[in-house]
Amino acid sequence: MDTITTSRPLATYLIRHGDDNLVLAQRLAEYISWAPELEEDLAIANIALDHLGVAHHLLAYAASVEGDGRDADALAFLRSEREFTNLLLVERPNDDFAVIMVRQFLFDAYQVPLWEALAGSADTTLAGIAAKAVKEARYHLRHSRNWVVTLGDGTEESHRRTQHAFDELWRFTGEMFVGDALDTDMAAAGIGVDPASLEAPWRRTVLEAIADATLSEPEDTTVRVGGRSGFHTEALGHMLGEMQWLQRAYPGLEW
Amino acid sequence: MSYSVPKIAGESDTIVGRTEDHLWARWEVFVRPRGGVTHVYSESVHAPDAETALLNARDTYLRRVEGVSLWVIPSGAISRWDEHQALPESRSEEGSARRLWEAFIRHRRGAQFLHAGSIVAADAVDAIVRARDAFLTKTDGVAIWVAPSEAIVAADPDEAEMLFEPFADKGYRQATYYDIPEEVGYM
Numbered sequence: 433m434d435t436i437t438t439s440r441p442l443a444t445y446l447i448r449h450g451d452d453n454l455v456l457a458q459r460l461a462e463y464i465s466w467a468p469e470l471e472e473d474l475a476i477a478n479i480a481l482d483h484l485g486v487a488h489h490l491l492a493y494a495a496s497v498e499g500d501g502r503d504a505d506a507l508a509f510l511r512s513e514r515e516f517t518n519l520l521l522v523e524r525p526n527d528d529f530a531v532i533m534v535r536q537f538l539f540d541a542y543q544v545p546l547w548e549a550l551a552g553s554a555d556t557t558l559a560g561i562a563a564k565a566v567k568e569a570r571y572h573l574r575h576s577r578n579w580v581v582t583l584g585d586g587t588e589e590s591h592r593r594t595q596h597a598f599d600e601l602w603r604f605t606g607e608m609f610v611g612d613a614l615d616t617d618m619a620a621a622g623i624g625v626d627p628a629s630l631e632a633p634w635r636r637t638v639l640e641a642i643a644d645a646t647l648s649e650p651e652d653t654t655v656r657v658g659g660r661s662g663f664h665t666e667a668l669g670h671m672l673g674e675m676q677w678l679q680r681a682y683p684g685l686e687w
Numbered sequence: 688m689s690y691s692v693p694k695i696a697g698e699s700d701t702i703v704g705r706t707e708d709h710l711w712a713r714w715e716v717f718v719r720p721r722g723g724v725t726h727v728y729s730e731s732v733h734a735p736d737a738e739t740a741l742l743n744a745r746d747t748y749l750r751r752v753e754g755v756s757l758w759v760i761p762s763g764a765i766s767r768w769d770e771h772q773a774l775p776e777s778r779s780e781e782g783s784a785r786r787l788w789e790a791f792i793r794h795r796r797g798a799q800f801l802h803a804g805s806i807v808a809a810d811a812v813d814a815i816v817r818a819r820d821a822f823l824t825k826t827d828g829v830a831i832w833v834a835p836s837e838a839i840v841a842a843d844p845d846e847a848e849m850l851f852e853p854f855a856d857k858g859y860r861q862a863t864y865y866d867i868p869e870e871v872g873y874m
Contacts, residue, residue, distance in 0.1 A: 469711065469733065470733075471732050471733060471734065471743035471746070471747060472743070474743075474746045474747050474750075475742065475743065475746040478746045478750065481857070481859075482853060485857060564853075564856075567848050567849050567852050567853050568849075568853045570846075570849040571745075571849045571850060571853065574742065574846075574849070575742050578738055578739060578742065582735065582736075582739070
């Protein structure tokens, strides 16, 4: 399978993680004003802004590493679906509140050990971004885990929907731990992390919450991959249409 | 291209994790700002449990105020007095089970309640009387709240970094971050 690359491997690496945060930020932003409670609406807006902030740091740094004249906005708004390298998990649509919270939880449980590892990166800028992001990610995890347990151990309806969300999203989780040549190179250089090393801590966090939520671990399914290579589910294109149309229709517009 | 926000099927008819009257309980929120000496009342949030109340309070009231400590108290655990209500002149001298109460004072109308300190008292009325004697001067104080100390749910100090620091360097959360075009004038 093709790998999306830019002129510099480090930039490619930064864009992957930037895209994860950018796409999830947009997904969460779509949900603003739809949350079941005002307080939760504010919480989701906050979490979306946290992800957007991380995305901005990573994409701006990627743009400077790249040195091709693109900036963070160009990376966010002027790349096509095929050039986005986010994980498939974060582009999954907001089917219902359970899906939103389970998607968030599965990703938070991955981001905490990811940022913990990258906080020790040999690249000091990336290490600095990670050191900030890990504080936010720990909070996100506490928030989403709390909801997973509340919903799973709640009413019959909320239990059913939460189990359904885990079952639906499970096939997109394996991708987080599948590395490619770039991951190997980045880990060998002390800049990045081997994704496979994040699976054990992720599983501990996830299985413990599933047990607390009185849910069942989903059965093994075929692992879906492709996001890191730009092969996405149908959902991403629609999302980018909404996210990018203003810059596409009015290039260079500022406000 | 047009793509509307997705319809979330069934959200409005599903009730999850609420109390029997289908409303979340109300919690009063107190924040100690960075550089502040005491916890300041910051209005309320609704939440089904203490953990959610803390998280909701953090997301609602720490976005624009930089805080270093966060308390939530179930609204029903607070006993309230203001200057228009009569109070017993003297403290209760009954020696029965006394416990620790936290007192919050509003020093003048329009001001926020500030945490004044802790007192040992027999009951809520006794706690208010003792708080008045301990923390109010004759010219000062228009209202008192008291709550049993154990009713306070405090954010774990070990989690302060996670709860409070992420807000510290995000100028875009403040309205002043944004330039207002001249044509708009004063907002």
